[in-house]
Amino acid sequence: MINVPKGTKDMLPSESHKWQAIERAAKKVTSLYNVKQIRTPVFEHAELFLRSIGDSTDIVNKEMYIFEDKGGRKMALRPEGTAGVVRSVLENNICESVPQKLYYIESVYRYEQPQAGRYREHHQFGAEFFGSELPCFEIELLSMAHMFLREIGFNDLRLRINSIGCDKCRAEFNKALREFLASVNDKICGDCKRRAEQNPLRTLDCKVPSCREVYKAAPRLNDYLCDDCKAHHAQVLKGLDAAGIKYFADENLVRGLDYYTRTVFEFCDGDLAVLGGGRYDGLCEQLGGKHTPCVGFGCGIERLIAAAETRGIEFDDSAPKVFVAAQCDAARAECACLTEKLRAVGISAESDLMNKSLKAQFKYADRQGFLYVLTVGEGELQSGVFNVKRMADGSVTAFDRAALVDGIKRLVG
Ligand SMILES: [Zn+2]
């Protein structure tokens, strides 16, 4: 027996309705916002991620699946969704006219120590909007994310939001933060010591309690924001008020990727973070394109399902409608024919494929959750009158052959 690779998980048939419900919600909401789908390869040149995510992040340092292909090229499985989308947008000149609003549903890969809720392969629904530096761009994206989460059934949503400034104001802040970190160097954890050199902003994200205590005295990014960044942030918050999205302006929120500028955010339901993202005005240029301001979010589907289940949210699992049961072998051909007629008018239907007895067919229909069973036997074939049994309460409706398909259609709604 060969097993599933460590840190990965099969999506089993018993789970598929949850995934489909999430994909349905994503498709419905993106279509309402006129957001088009994009699909990019699962692997890219490793260079793309080194240049976009930043070579000081844990993702690139420790967690990326990098391999050499047979042509000696250094490739990587995508560790997140944004870089590939930006690469494709630049390569295909999609931003010749802006705005461009795109979404994706795809797998991403990180070589992490497997633990509850963390997988080496997981799936993301993400959106990337290209072209506007106006605060309304954030509001458009956040309104869509909010509607998506509401559509799934989350009803205790709150947005954590912060501004991490632009290149200009962040340089000032980084200088002050570096000086502070040097002064507390003996009190912070090993990871933070490394971050202090490579990417000081990331230290503020540290989960180690002793670090959190020390950082209470750290310089505050919001004190260093330039006037433009401050005005932008204030406008975004005003837009959220107007859109009726509850938020908490959280100065401690920084996100793990280097390319964010100004707005960063995280949607939480209660205390569970379910979706996050931000603005990344510099990334297109960083990857060789022309300056194109962008906002985007990513939402881990496995995590979203787990959070929804914690909240007691139920996912629609639409039951199959009609099982066409054969009472005798002579009826089997007729059953197959009726089943196809039902499918042709849009009713999900199935008949026996295993030469089962009538009793076993009913048992199968019951276990599969069929709502109705139509039985076909010698009697029905001769009289032309067919009985349809509703499985929930055993009630029976009779139809003449000529009215059978239409009758069932009305019955199942
Ligand atoms: Zn600024």
Ligand SMILES: [Zn+2]
């Ligand atoms: Zn730390």
